[in-house]
Amino acid sequence: MIEFRIDRRSGVATYLQLVQQVKHALRLGLVGPGDRLPTAREVVEQTAINPNTVLKAYRELEREGLVEPRPGLGTFVRRSLVTPGVAEDSPLRGDLLEWLDRAQGLGMGREDVEALFRSVLDQRFRS
Amino acid sequence: MRARGLGARYRRDRALRDCSFEVAPGGVTALVGANGAGKSTLLKLAAGLLRPTEGVLEVRGEVGFVAQEKPLYRGFTVAEMLEYGRRANPRWDDRYARDLVDRAGLPRDRRTGRLSGGQRASLSLVLALARRPDVLLLDEPLAEMDPVAREDAVRWVMLAVEETGVAVLLSSHVVADLDGVCDRLLALDRGEVRLDGPVEDLVDGHRLVVAPRDTDLGAHEVIQERAGERQLTALVRLRGPLELPDDQVTTPNLDELVVAYLRRGRAAVAA
Numbered sequence: 001m002i003e004f005r006i007d008r009r010s011g012v013a014t015y016l017q018l019v020q021q022v023k024h025a026l027r028l029g030l031v032g033p034g035d036r037l038p039t040a041r042e043v044v045e046q047t048a049i050n051p052n053t054v055l056k057a058y059r060e061l062e063r064e065g066l067v068e069p070r071p072g073l074g075t076f077v078r079r080s081l082v083t084p085g086v087a088e089d090s091p092l093r094g095d096l097l098e099w100l101d102r103a104q105g106l107g108m109g110r111e112d113v114e115a116l117f118r119s120v121l122d123q124r125f126r127s
Numbered sequence: 128m129r130a131r132g133l134g135a136r137y138r139r140d141r142a143l144r145d146c147s148f149e150v151a152p153g154g155v156t157a158l159v160g161a162n163g164a165g166k167s168t169l170l171k172l173a174a175g176l177l178r179p180t181e182g183v184l185e186v187r188g189e190v191g192f193v194a195q196e197k198p199l200y201r202g203f204t205v206a207e208m209l210e211y212g213r214r215a216n217p218r219w220d221d222r223y224a225r226d227l228v229d230r231a232g233l234p235r236d237r238r239t240g241r242l243s244g245g246q247r248a249s250l251s252l253v254l255a256l257a258r259r260p261d262v263l264l265l266d267e268p269l270a271e272m273d274p275v276a277r278e279d280a281v282r283w284v285m286l287a288v289e290e291t292g293v294a295v296l297l298s299s300h301v302v303a304d305l306d307g308v309c310d311r312l313l314a315l316d317r318g319e320v321r322l323d324g325p326v327e328d329l330v331d332g333h334r335l336v337v338a339p340r341d342t343d344l345g346a347h348e349v350i351q352e353r354a355g356e357r358q359l360t361a362l363v364r365l366r367g368p369l370e371l372p373d374d375q376v377t378t379p380n381l382d383e384l385v386v387a388y389l390r391r392g393r394a395a396v397a398a
Contacts, residue, residue, distance in 0.1 A: 006307055008303060008304070008306045008307055009303055009306075009380070010380075011377070011378065011379070011380040013327060013330060013378075014306060014307030015327070040289055041286070041289050041290075044282065044285045044286055044289050045282065045286070047307075048278050048279075048281040048282035048285055048308075049285060049307040049308065050155055050285055050288065050307060050308055050309065050310055051285060051288055051289035052153065052154070052155075052288075052310050053307055053310070122373060122374070126373075
């Protein structure tokens with residue numbers, strides 16, 4: 001089952017951290033359709049956050065069609081977010097590794113790469 | 128719990144002025160502000176230990192209160208405090224109380240006068256929780272606790288909210304501790320409410336702008352700004368969409384928000 005980790009000083013709203021962590025786990029295939037998410041009580045036990053925050057996060061995931069509540073049973077994953085590109089042996093991953101080799105060849109460190117990547121990402125996925 | 132135009136005055140001093148707010152069942156409201164802002168006065172009014180001199184304060188249901196001084200009978204052992212709690216409160220949940228005392232690692236045969244400040248705070252919280260109140264009022268509950276006790280204390284209160292729908296009003300001046308814990312925030316400064324609302328709405332309604340110095344902030348209300356030689360840093364309350372590049376705008380955290388409002392209040396008093 002998914003284990004949440006809350007960073008109280010990150011500036012990201014707590015419910016959003018939960019939403020992002022579920023999506024991240026879905027993308028990596030760590031949880032998939034039919035899996036149960038922890039109950040509000042279980043999350044409160046784990047993380048000492050407000051139970052209303054957990055419910056809000058689950059409502060958001062439900063709104064996005066990713067999970068569904070089953071009364072009396074819990075909240076269950078409806079669909080997967082695993083895309084072929086994420087797999088260990090995918091060509092996209094290979095391309096990215098090659099690209100990273102080039103970046104490192106130019107003397108770029110982790111932070112330079114992150115800054116460049118984020119800037120291009122923001123440009124492309126402008127909301 | 129509901130306050131309308133609440134005020135309290137002692138001799139010449141006005142400790143609280145025209146405060147209006149609500150705390151709903153199952154909600155957790157954080158009461159923040161500097162020392163002397165009126166937090167303890169507000170909590171004592173809610174606990175019925177003080178009477179308002181203006182306005183009304185309605186509190187429905189059983190109230191549990193942990194005062195800032197964490198008063199305990201110093202000659203009593205931990206076990207005797209629990210026994211006292213059991214006899215004095217019809218709704219007392221003895222199994223729960225014993226369980227929490229064990230989890231907190233409080234030695235049952237130790238006199239409360241010999242406990243550390245953090246242990247006294249933990250025991251006071253246990254005594255309040257075990258009464259299974261409808262409204263729980265906590266005055267700086269975490270202040271003296273070590274990080275582990277602090278996390279345990281927050282967890283117990285959050286579990287109580289989940290299990291019984293208790294309404295919680297807790298004061299703290301460490302705002303960062305409250306992120307993810309409270310759903311509502313009430314910021315007091317010099318006895319007045321400076322900021323009140325659901326935490327997420329408050330955060331969503333503000334932005335932190337770091338932009339070139341001559342940037343026009345338009346119609347947005349500037350809560351706090353600092354102009355450097357070339358750069359402008361401002362916390363603004365949004366009035367419509369903010370037309371600035373993404374990399375100049377972030378969402379403030381709770382701490383930044385509260386500090387900006389309290390500083391603004393202070394600047395206004397000084398002016």
